[in-house]
Amino acid sequence: xxxxxxxxxxxxxxxxxxxxxxxxxxxxxxxxxxxxxxxxxxxxxxxxxxxxxxxxxxxxxxxxxxxxxxxxxxxxxxxxxxxxxxxxxxxxxxxxxxxxxxxxxxxxxxxxxxxxxxxxxxxxxxxxxxxxxxxxxxxxxxxxxxxxxxxxxxxxxxxxxx
Numbered sequence: 629x630x631x632x633x634x635x636x637x638x639x640x641x642x643x644x645x646x647x648x649x650x651x652x653x654x655x656x657x658x659x660x661x662x663x664x665x666x667x668x669x670x671x672x673x674x675x676x677x678x679x680x681x682x683x684x685x686x687x688x689x690x691x692x693x694x695x696x697x698x699x700x701x702x703x704x705x706x707x708x709x710x711x712x713x714x715x716x717x718x719x720x721x722x723x724x725x726x727x728x729x730x731x732x733x734x735x736x737x738x739x740x741x742x743x744x745x746x747x748x749x750x751x752x753x754x755x756x757x758x759x760x761x762x763x764x765x766x767x768x769x770x771x772x773x774x775x776x777x778x779x780x781x782x783x784x785x786x787x788x789x790x
């Protein structure tokens with residue numbers, strides 16, 4: 629990408645695509661959240677934290693890794709983990725190799741709650757997302773989002789931040 633591409637303002641078409649992306653994301657996530665809260669009394673962010681921990685080695689992640697995985701600020705993850713800890717769904721543990729490091733660890737109760745909530749969440753993914761698109765649209769959207777999420781962000785100097 630040339631430096632001039634980074635210094636210009638978006639075209640009308642680019643802004644239309646951007647706004648559509650934001651509206652679609654907001655609609656789908658609000659719907660998924662509403663279902664999880666109504667059926668499972670669990671927020672989408674809490675579900676995501678439990679899922680990230682369930683998919684990690686030994687059901688544990690450093691708090692900083694968890695914040696990056698769920699796209700919340702460190703303080704946001706800390707507050708959420710506080711609530712999940714009070715509910716018995718996660719616990720905190722010190723990192724053996726680093727006296728200052730703290731890990732979030734999924735409890736057996738947290739794993740059970742995640743299992744209970746997963747059907748609600750996956751049903752919502754089909755209802756609000758995949759059933760709305762043709763297979764080729766899902767393929768293109770998946771490739772597009774993977775490209776946007778790959779972490780290679782061009783900088784005004786022409787380099788790439790990761």
